[in-house]
Amino acid sequence: MSPIQTHELPTPVVLVVDDTATNLGLVVDALEGNNLRVAVARGGREALKRAELVQPDLILLDVMMPDLDGFETCRLLKANPLTCEIPVIFMTSLTQIEDKVKGFRAGAVDFVTKPLQMEEVAARVHTHLKLRALQKLQEAQNARLQEEVSSRKQAQEALLEVINGVRNVSNAIAHDLRTPLAELRSRLEVLILERRKLGDESVLTQLETALADVDRVIGIFNALLRLAEIDAGVQRSGFVACDLAAIVSDAVEFYQPVAELRSVTLTLAGCERLAATVDPLLIAQAIGNLIDNAIKFACENGEVAVVAVKKGDAFEISVSDDGPGIPDAQKPKVTERFYRGDASRGTPGVGLGLALVKAVATLHHGALTFADNHPGLVATLTIRSGDAAAR
Template sequence: MEHMEADVMTQKQILVVDDIPSNLHLLFRYLKRLDFKVLIAENGEHALKQLGYCHPDLILLDIMMPGVDGFEVCRRLKKNPATADIPVIFMSALTETIDKVTGFEVGGVDYLTKPLQYEEVLARINAHLSLNELRQTLTHKNAALRQQNKELQAFGHTVAHDLKTPVNGLLGSAEALRANLGENLTPRADKYLSFINQTSQKIRHIIDALLLLSESREAEVALTPLDMPSIIDSAIQRLETRINTFNVEITMGQNWPQAIGYAPWIEEVWVNYLSNAIMYGGMPPQLILDAVLDEPHGQVRFQISDNGLGVAPELQEKLFIPFSRIGSQRLPGHGLGLSIVQRIIERCGGNTGMHNRDKGGACFYFTLPSTSLSKG
C-alpha cells in the first residue's frame, strides 16, 4: 500500500483510543512511521486518565467500547476547559446517520467509518491539525488585539480627562479677562475672546463625547426606571443658550410611559437629539417631543420631530456612523454624536432610527424596554 506523507508539522501528538488491540497496533505503526508522536488507550477510562497529564494535538476515538463509550468520552472532554480545544475524530463501524449526527453533537470534528482507509485517515488528520493550528493562531491574535484595544481605550480615557483641565482653564481665563477689561474691552478683543470661548466649548464637547463613548463601551451600569420628563428638563436646561439664541419652540407630549435605562446616558441622548434638531430644524426650529408605548415588543419609543428639510434617503444610512455629517450646520459639530447615541441605546436594550415626516422635517427616535416588560 502506498502511503501519503504527513503534510502538517512533524512531531504532532495523537492519542488513539480503541478497545481492539490489533486496531491500536496498526494505527500506532502507521502514524509512528509518519513522524507523529502516538499515545494509545485501550478504553474510555484509560483515555480520560491519560488526558489528565497530557494534551495531544488530536484524538482518534473509537465509539463502541466497554464501560465509558466514545460519545461519553467526548462529552467529558468538551466540558473540561483544559481539553475542550482538542479535535476529536470518531472511528466506528456504526454507519447509521443518527450515529454520525450524535458524534458531531457531542463535539466531534469528523467521523471515519471502519474498516479504515489509512490514506483517508491521514488526510483527515492533516486537515484538522491545520484547522486547529489556524484556530489557535487566530485566538491568540484576537486576544492580543483585545488587549491592545483595551490599552488604547484606557489611554484615550486618560488623555480626555487630562485635557479637560486646560480647556476649563481657557474658558475661565477668557471670562476673567472679559470681566477685568470691562468698558475697556474693544470690539476686536471681544471678537477674539468670543472665538476662544466658542472653540474651547467645542473642544470640551468633543472631550465629553469621547469620555461617554469610552464609558458606554466598558462600564457596567444598572438599568432602572426612568423619570423621562425630568431627564428631558435637564437636557433642555443644558441647551438653554442655544434654545434662546435660535428662538426654539419646544412642545412636550402629555403621555410618557415608563421605561428602564441609565439616566445619565439617556440625558446625553436627549442633548444630542435636541442639538441636532436645533441645527437642522426650521427657522425658527419647532420641536415636538413625545413617546409611544410599543406594547407588542415591550418597548417605549421616544422621539423628537423637527420642521426642517428632512434627510435625503442616500444619507440616512450614514447617520449613525462615526464622524459622518448630514449637511450644512448652523452650529459646530464633531460627527461623534449619533454613533454614541446608538451605542448607548443598544447597551440599554433598545434601538435607534429616524424617518422623514410626511408633513416635512425629520423624526429621530430611540426605544427602551418598558417597565412592564422588565417586571415580566
C-alpha cells in the same frame, strides 16, 4: 466488478481480519482488484496491533474467531483513541437480529453475510470508504475553521487592546487638561469683563471668540469623559426609577426655543407615562443630542417629530426630521467617535453626539438605529429598563 473510485485521494487501506485462509484470500483478491491497498490479520489480537500500526481507512472483521471474537475486538478498537474512528464492517454467517444489534452496539457500521458475495463486499466497502473520506474532509475543514476562528479572535483581541489603549490615552488627556482649560476660561471671562468696563471694543470680539473656542474644547473633553465613564460601566450607579415620558417631554420643551429660531415645528407624541429604571441624566442628554441633530438638519419651516412608546420590555424614542438624511453607506459609521458625514461638514460639532447616544443605548442594553424618512431621517433610541435588562 467496477473499480472503486477514489477521486484522486490517496489509495485507501482496508484491514481484513479472518482466521480462515480461504476467506482471507478471496476478500484480499477482490479488494486489490478494485485498486485498494490491503492489510491482513488472522485473529482479533493481531487485528488490534495491526490497526494501531497501519491506521487503515476501514476494517473488514470476521465475527467467529477463536482467540478473540469480532464483537469483543470491535469494542476494544472503539475503546482505543488511536483506532476508535476507523469504520468496522462485520463479516459473519450469523443472521439473527439480536446478533446484528449486538454488532452495532459494539460499534460496527455495517454487515456482510457469509458466504461472501464479492460484488456486495465491494459495494459496501466502496460506500463506507466514501463516507469515511467525507468525514475526514469535514474534520479537516472543521479544524481549519477552528484555526481561522481562533486566529480572528486573537486579531480581534489585539485590535480591541489597541483601541482601548487609544481611548485610555484620550481619556487621560481629557481629564488632565480639563482643569487648566477651566482656569483659562475663567481668565478669559475676567478679561472680557474688564474690557467691557473700560469700553475697549478693539479686542473684545477676539476674546469672545477665544472663549467660544475654549467652550468647544471643554465640551469635547466632557463628552470624552462621559463616554469613558459609560465604557467603564461607572454610570450604571445612576440608574433610578423614573418616568421616561417626562424626561422626553422635558427635552422637547428645552429645545422648543431652538426649533422656533430655525422656524422648525417640534412635536411630541406617545405615552403619557413610561415607568422605567434608567439613568435619567444620560437618557436626557442622549434624547437632547438626537433632537439637536434633527433641528440642525431639518428644512426651514420643516418639522421634527419625537415619539416615545413602550414595545414589550423595551422603550423606543424616535426622532424624525425632513432634512437630507444619511446615505445607507454612512449609517453604520455615524456612531463612530469623531466621524462626520458629508451633510454635517458645515454644521457645528465634532462627531461625538451620536457616539454618546449609542454608548447610552448600550449601557441600557438597547441600540441606536437609523431609517429613511422620505425625506429625512428617523433616529430610534431603543433602551431597556434596568429591571428588564437584568432578566
